[in-house]
Amino acid sequence: MTEIKCGLEIHGYIHVDNKAKLFCNCKIEENAEPNTNICPICTAMPGSKPMLPNKQAVEKIIAIGLMLGCKINKRLLFQRKHYSWPDLPSGFQRTMSGSYASPVGVKGSFLGIGITEVHIEEDPARWDPVTGKVDYNRSGLPLVEIVTDPDFKSADQARQWLKSLITMLDYIKAIDKNAGIKADTNVSVAPDFNRVEVKNINSFKSIVKAIEYETSRQSQEVSEGKKMQQHTRAFDEKKGITVFMRSKEQAEDYMFIPEPDLPAVIVEDDMIESIKAKLPERPDIKMKRLVSDYKIKKEDAFVICSDLRLAEMFEKAAKKASPENAARWVRFEVLRVLNYTKKELEDTGINAETLSDLLALVEQKKITEKTAKKLLEDLSEKHFDVRKHISDQGLEMMSGDDSIEKFCDQVISENPKVVDDFKSGKQEALNFLVGQVMRLTRGKAHPGRTKEIIQKKIKP
Ligand SMILES: [Zn+2]
Structure with a gap:
C-alpha cells in the first residue's frame, strides 16, 4: 500500500x-x-x-x-x-x-x-x-x-x-x-x-x-x-x-x-x-468516562454517545436502574423503537424518567421485560406516567406460581401434540408452550418461571 x-x-x-x-x-x-x-x-x-x-x-x-x-x-x-x-x-x-x-x-x-x-x-x-x-x-x-x-x-x-x-x-x-x-x-x-x-x-x-x-x-x-x-x-x-x-x-x-x-x-x-461554560462534554471523552464510571461495554458506550440525548438519558437511567440494563436498553430497545417509528426522541414519550421507571420496575420484578418492551413501544406514540399506566391497565407481573400454573395447565391440555414432541426430545416445543402462556397472560407471566413450571409438569 x-x-x-x-x-x-x-x-x-x-x-x-x-x-x-x-x-x-x-x-x-x-x-x-x-x-x-x-x-x-x-x-x-x-x-x-x-x-x-x-x-x-x-x-x-x-x-x-x-x-x-x-x-x-x-x-x-x-x-x-x-x-x-x-x-x-x-x-x-x-x-x-x-x-x-x-x-x-x-x-x-x-x-x-x-x-x-x-x-x-x-x-x-x-x-x-x-x-x-x-x-x-x-x-x-x-x-x-x-x-x-x-x-x-x-x-x-x-x-x-x-x-x-x-x-x-x-x-x-x-x-x-x-x-x-x-x-x-x-x-x-x-x-x-x-x-x-x-x-x-x-x-x-x-x-x-x-x-x-x-x-x-x-x-x-x-x-x-x-x-x-x-x-x-x-x-x-x-x-x-x-x-x-x-x-x-x-x-x-x-x-x-x-x-x-x-x-x-x-x-x-x-x-x-x-x-x-455552556459546551457539553466532548463525545469521545464522554465515552471513556461512561466506560470507567458505569463499567459498561465500550461498544455500548460508543453507540450511546453517538447522540447526546441518548447519552444523557442513559446517565439518568443508570442512576435509578443497573447501568448494564440501562446501557442495553438504550442501545438496543430505544434505538429499535426509534428506527422503527422513524421518530426523533423528543417527539416520543421516551425520556430519562419513563425509561428509568420501566427499568426499575423490571428489576424489581414488578413487570416482565416483555411488558416493558411493549410499553416502550406505546411510549413512542404518546407520553404517559408509566407507574400509573401499569396499575390502571393491570400489567403487573403475575406473582405466585399458582396463577401461572393455571395457564400452564390450560396450554398443556390444549397442545397434546406439542407436549409429545417435547417428550420425544424436541427442545423448541417447550419454547412454543412458554410462548402460549405468555400470549394468554398478555406477557405478564415471568418467562423463566413459566418454563420451569411447564418443564416440571411434562417431564418425559
Ligand atoms: Zn437578505
Whole structure:
C-alpha cells in the first residue's frame, strides 16, 4: 500500500436558532420558493451594506473552534474573496479565510488529527447552469469551514474521523445536517507528496470515494514511474472519479482584501468563557468516562454517545436502574423503537424518567421485560406516567406460581401434540408452550418461571 497524506476541508451550514442569514435578517428556510427570502443585502444591490454578522453564528463558530481544541483569535476580520461567477452578484464572497484573514480558531486537534483552522463565511447564491436561473435564498447563509492538517493516512481513517466529527458537531447543534456537508480534500502520495486537491465533493460518502479514487490513481501513476505534479481536480459525483481542473501555474488568484464595510469582530475573554461554560462534554471523552464510571461495554458506550440525548438519558437511567440494563436498553430497545417509528426522541414519550421507571420496575420484578418492551413501544406514540399506566391497565407481573400454573395447565391440555414432541426430545416445543402462556397472560407471566413450571409438569 502506498503511503498517503490526506487533509480535508469540510463545509457545513451553521445552525442558528434565530434562523437569520449572516449579514441580513432574511430567513433561513429549507425548501422555500426560490427568491422569497431575499433583500438588497443578500442580492448585493448597489449601495447596500452588510449588517453586523449574526451574533449567534459567530458564537457557534467559536463553540466549534473550542470543541476542536483551537486557539481562538481575538480580532476576527472578514475578507472579500473575489471571483466572477453567476452565483455571486457582488463579485466577492465574505469570508474569514484568505491572505489577510485571521480565522476564528487555529492550531486545534481532534482525535489525533490536527486542525489547521476553523472559519466562517457566507454562502453564494444557487446558480443552475442548465436554466441559468439564480436562487438568492441561499445567498448569505452562514457556513463553517473546518480545515485539517494532512494527517489522514487512509480513506477509512477519514471516514471514521468524519463520523466522530459530525457526532461532535451534533452535540452542540453546530450544523444543519439536513442541508448536507460539502468538502474539498487533498491527497498526496509517497515519495514526493505533491499535493493534489480535489474540489466539489457534495456528500459524506463521496468524500471517502474521492480519497480512495485519488489514492489508487496516484499510486498507479507513481508505480508506472510518473512524477506526480501539484494540481487541482474536480470530483465527478455521477462517475465517482476525479478529473483534471487546473495546474498549480493556473492557480486562482482571489485578490483578497479586508472587507471595508465590516469592523473587526472583537472576541472578549468573557465571551469565550461564557461559551465554554455552556459546551457539553466532548463525545469521545464522554465515552471513556461512561466506560470507567458505569463499567459498561465500550461498544455500548460508543453507540450511546453517538447522540447526546441518548447519552444523557442513559446517565439518568443508570442512576435509578443497573447501568448494564440501562446501557442495553438504550442501545438496543430505544434505538429499535426509534428506527422503527422513524421518530426523533423528543417527539416520543421516551425520556430519562419513563425509561428509568420501566427499568426499575423490571428489576424489581414488578413487570416482565416483555411488558416493558411493549410499553416502550406505546411510549413512542404518546407520553404517559408509566407507574400509573401499569396499575390502571393491570400489567403487573403475575406473582405466585399458582396463577401461572393455571395457564400452564390450560396450554398443556390444549397442545397434546406439542407436549409429545417435547417428550420425544424436541427442545423448541417447550419454547412454543412458554410462548402460549405468555400470549394468554398478555406477557405478564415471568418467562423463566413459566418454563420451569411447564418443564416440571411434562417431564418425559
Ligand atoms: Zn437578505
